[in-house]
Amino acid sequence: MGHMYATITAKGQITLPVAARRALGLREGQKVEVRVEGNSLVIEAPPDIAALRQRLRTEGEALGTWGTIPVSGDGWAAHVRQQYGDGDASADA
Template identity: 60%
Template sequence: MSTAYTTITSKGQITLPAAARRALGLHAGQKVAVTVEDGRLIIDSPHDLHDVRARLREEAEAAGTWGTVPHAGDGWAAHVSAEHAES
């Protein structure tokens, strides 16, 4: 595919050219991954939720934020219950 150009709206939206959507197999309502690398905007079509989760974890670990947000099974509910019982 050759280079195509699009305009950013006042709301920060862009329209992906039809040729790009077809090349990536994208369709209306589909979620895509947006990444900035080396000053470039990269839009990926995630094929597997496992791949998306792995990439998010890798990015969070690199940023030092992995594990700082409570998630199911980490004992957070018990911690909150104990904290509220004390007050």
């Protein structure tokens, strides 16, 4: 896909070119991820829900937290402190 250009309005809005929307499968009203990488503005279509669920499951299994439901007083805060350091984790309530 070649270079495409968009104009920024006074409100900071841009209209994505139709070729870009079609290439990413974007629809009206859909949320997109926007981030800055160096001097570039990156707009990504969100992953489909099944891919997102799989990614979360894989990360949770790797951390040993998949299937765990934190409950106040169950030692979850201590687990977080042990895994990641003191950080912002509050004491068990």
